[in-house]
Amino acid sequence: MSIRRVKAAIKKFNKFLITSHINSEADAIGSQVAMAFLLKKLGKVAVMLDDSPVPSLLQFIKGTEEISKEMPHDFDYQAVIILDSPDLTRIGRVNEYIKKDAVIINIDHHISNINFGKFNWVEPELSSTGEMIYDLFKAFKMKINLDEAIVLYAAIMTDTGSFRYSNTSSKTHRIAAELIDIGVLPYEMHTKIYETSSVQDTNLLGEALQTMKLTEDGKIAWLWVTKEMLKKTKASLEGTEGIINFARSIDGVEIAILFRETGTEDRVKVSFRSKGKVDVNKLAAAFNGGGHPSASGCTVLGKMEDVEKKVLDRTKEMAK
Known part of the structure; x- marks a missing residue:
């Protein structure tokens, strides 16, 4: 399924629950926050809910403070966006809040993804789910600001092992260059995520x-x-x-x-x-x-x- 059907689904609904896999890392966290930023720019309502807490090394990133471990009592979502997770078992106890008839939008780059959603956009050849959310920004013709660039860069940088792994493509580098042009500081990002050890x-x-x-x-x-x-x-x-x-x-x-x-x-x-x-x-x-x-x-x-x-x-x- 192409990005176009996912884009159409996002246009159709107004209230979204966003989640990712347990023991979340920077691609899971970054893609969630970037997705929430995008939805809010589109005039939608988005709540991020995870089974696991945000790792302390990522808490410097704006938007991560909005990721909750508890479902708001008064939030009645219309669709669920599940990011960077190959199947529903990987989202942990968030499953308890997924209605049986829920509209699930599955966005992922894992080759092991089982296409569990109503709308499935799976791109194993891409470096990260963060790269896919970048593509969504472009599909909606939305300009990326610095806060959005930072979370996207964190997602892409970490899932490529600082651009060392074989999933790094020329496109990945072009995206990184654009995010740096927006204002991301690569040295600062690398230091905060990889070189801040106790x-x-x-x-x-x-x-x-x-x-x-x-x-x-x-x-x-x-x-x-x-x-x-x-x-x-x-x-x-x-x-x-x-x-x-x-x-x-x-x-x-x-x-x-x-x-x-x-x-x-x-x-x-x-x-x-x-x-x-x-x-x-x-x-x-x-x-x-x-x-x-x-x-x-x-x-x-x-x-x-x-x-x-x-x-x-x-x-x-x-x-x-």
Whole structure:
């Protein structure tokens, strides 16, 4: 389905609920805020509702303070816009507020998206959902102001790994250039999102790096973050973001894996990163997860050691 049908749906309705996936990151947050900005410019009413809180590193961005964890009692929406989420299970408890007959507008760039909406606009070849919302601004012929440029840039920058990943295109760079011309400061954005770490989170990184192992051929690297490590370092869950990239950056490594114990007993969150030769979206899908060919994740039931063995066995098979 094209952007044109989504544009027509947005024109048709006036009151929108906007949401995204659990454990939201900058593309999810940025695309939601940008969408809310766009809808308000169009004279619509928009409420943003998420299962997870806005990460502290993103709270400097204007508009994130309007993302709620509770549904306003008097808000009767006409359509739901779900962003950057491959299926309805990924929006967590926001599902409780989705009416059975709700008109769902699904906008996403995940190749694993199952087209769950009445209106589905899925573009796996694009860098980010933020890039898609940029396209919506252009489709509506709406001029982008600085606040909007900042949230769009945050979404695009982070989902391309600061324009390093294979999903970065010449179009992505042209969009970034336009947003910079509007007034976005790349150095400031990168510093606030990537280079604002606490001592506790840095100590956690040190603990995690000590657990790192590699296969004999050096193509797969993996590491752990346990609940005990989080307790010892007093680090935040946000502090685990980016740890996997240290394993991915090792020369010769094709697949990096981070195993992280969750607050729930016998449940391990697994993140995958690839340099491009192996599609880790397929790897995550084998464990009911998903994402992108170069970055994906899943949650696996079991103790850390058992999950590690199970995931590594499957990874080695796919890496042959």
